[in-house]
Amino acid sequence: MTTLEIVKCAAKASDSKKGHEIRIIEISDISVLADYFMFVSGDSNTQTKAIAEEIEFKLGEAGEKPHHIEGRRSGWICLDYGSVVIHVFHKEQRQYFQLERLWEDGKELDAGQFIDD
Numbered sequence: 113m114t115t116l117e118i119v120k121c122a123a124k125a126s127d128s129k130k131g132h133e134i135r136i137i138e139i140s141d142i143s144v145l146a147d148y149f150m151f152v153s154g155d156s157n158t159q160t161k162a163i164a165e166e167i168e169f170k171l172g173e174a175g176e177k178p179h180h181i182e183g184r185r186s187g188w189i190c191l192d193y194g195s196v197v198i199h200v201f202h203k204e205q206r207q208y209f210q211l212e213r214l215w216e217d218g219k220e221l222d223a224g225q226f227i228d229d
Contacts, residue, residue: 113172114148115195122191122198123226125170126152129163129198134223137215147195148221152214153203157187164189164200 113121119136126134131152140147161184168178173221180192187202188209199211210217 113171113176116173117191118149118171118176118196119148119221120172120226121176122150122167122193122196123169123223125166125213126150126163126172126200127227129154129166131159131163133203133206135212135221136221136226137212137218137223139218140217141219142215142217144157144213146192146197148197149212149215149218150196151201151206153201154170154199155203157202160187160202164191164198166200167191168200198210 123136124136131154133153135151136209138147138150139149139154154163176193178191179194182190189200191198
């Protein structure tokens, strides 16, 4: 899969589990960590876990395995697919950490273009 195909699959999987506030930020010009960061919120820890599991399942079906996963039992789950790092937050954790603020120099993409396609 290409990097944008990973982003698209993850966005669709997040949306299918009613994830909200999906944001995709291209960071390839400002960081060597990844090409894209994706952020998504859930309303409960159960939903957050379901979103992360659906992303992992759908990408796994497409042959992509995460390099690393952190926080499976918390309100912030990070799925690292190398060129794409996906942050699944409980909405309160996301408001607290405001991680997107750190990457505001990146180029934000319209998440709807990946979901509606």
